[in-house]
Amino acid sequence: MDSSTFFSQMALDLHDEPTAERTIERIAEYARIATSCDDAGIMLVHARNQIETAAATSQRVGESHNLQIIHDQGPCLDAIEGEAVYISSDVASDDRWTKWGPAVAELGIRSALSIRLETRSRHYGSLNLYADRLGAFDDDDIAVGTIFVRHAAVAIANAHNEAGLQVAIDARKLIGQAQGILMERFDLDAERSFEFLRRQSQEHNVKLRYVAEWVVEHRCAPNATFKVPEIASDRSKVGKV
CATH class of the missing domain: 3.30.450.40 (GAF domain)
Incomplete structure (x- = not known):
């Protein structure tokens, strides 16, 4: 050949x-x-x-x-x-x-x-x-x-x-789910629900997708208090997403 x-x-x-x-x-x-x-x-x-x-x-x-x-x-x-x-x-x-x-x-x-x-x-x-x-x-x-x-x-x-694109897509889907939960439960519009997620992200110094993940996981526990997962706290040092 x-x-x-x-x-x-x-x-x-x-x-x-x-x-x-x-x-x-x-x-x-x-x-x-x-x-x-x-x-x-x-x-x-x-x-x-x-x-x-x-x-x-x-x-x-x-x-x-x-x-x-x-x-x-x-x-x-x-x-x-x-x-x-x-x-x-x-x-x-x-x-x-x-x-x-x-x-x-x-x-x-x-x-x-x-x-x-x-x-x-x-x-x-x-x-x-x-x-x-x-x-x-x-x-x-x-x-x-x-x-x-x-x-x-x-x-x-x-x-x-x-791989990076898939992570970004998954994060957007998760954030969208969390917004939907907040909009339904607290009668918020899309902008205010996103602002709530963003504010929690800033106050707790974690990535936005971790806040969204917490909201989705605790959707059946409306009185739950947000707590930063240990893995999220460690990774937050890398930067926001």
């Missing part, structure tokens, strides 16, 4: 995947095939010490990611915070990662290539390719890997946007 056919087929397969998670898994699989490496994985970084192995073609990929957290060094992490691409022809003797390199070499990994996974507005993680042989990666592999991180970034960004 020539390269144009390969990438055309890949694009069709990725489009047909039902979830972002499965799309990312297929990206790792395709990246391994396209670069003829032995293993591939996608690391998502939420904080320097909080990572998620979103895709891995073998167990040692996850172990490699974990070793970077243990030693607080490695190309996958550096690709998030430093240069966009890190390549190592011999991880065991690479003086950039003197702890991670020898440790991951014990897993049979000799070469590594990490490419930043990002959109124009956000860094998500990295695509990481591993090989059992020395000097396995070159500029062609970087070019091919760059194609895959673009596909992965789009899949992740779409998943985040869809």
Whole structure:
């Protein structure tokens, strides 16, 4: 199969995947095939010490990611915070990662290539390719890997946007239900019922949707006194919705 056919087929397969998670898994699989490496994985970084192995073609990929957290060094992490691409022809003797390199070499990994996974507005993680042989990666592999991180970034960004949109939709529905309850019980119009919810949100320093949720949950107890749920109190520090 020539390269144009390969990438055309890949694009069709990725489009047909039902979830972002499965799309990312297929990206790792395709990246391994396209670069003829032995293993591939996608690391998502939420904080320097909080990572998620979103895709891995073998167990040692996850172990490699974990070793970077243990030693607080490695190309996958550096690709998030430093240069966009890190390549190592011999991880065991690479003086950039003197702890991670020898440790991951014990897993049979000799070469590594990490490419930043990002959109124009956000860094998500990295695509990481591993090989059992020395000097396995070159500029062609970087070019091919760059194609895959673009596909992965789009899949992740779409998943985040869809999740955020669903949260917003659910919140609006909940607020609408709470308004309906208040309008019926206290003979309020839509504007005054919303103002009541907003005032409770401000006075108790919680998100508006938590006030609405409380109203809906206590609709059969008209004499109940509003009490901030513990989880709502904790999350209110993040900001209003």
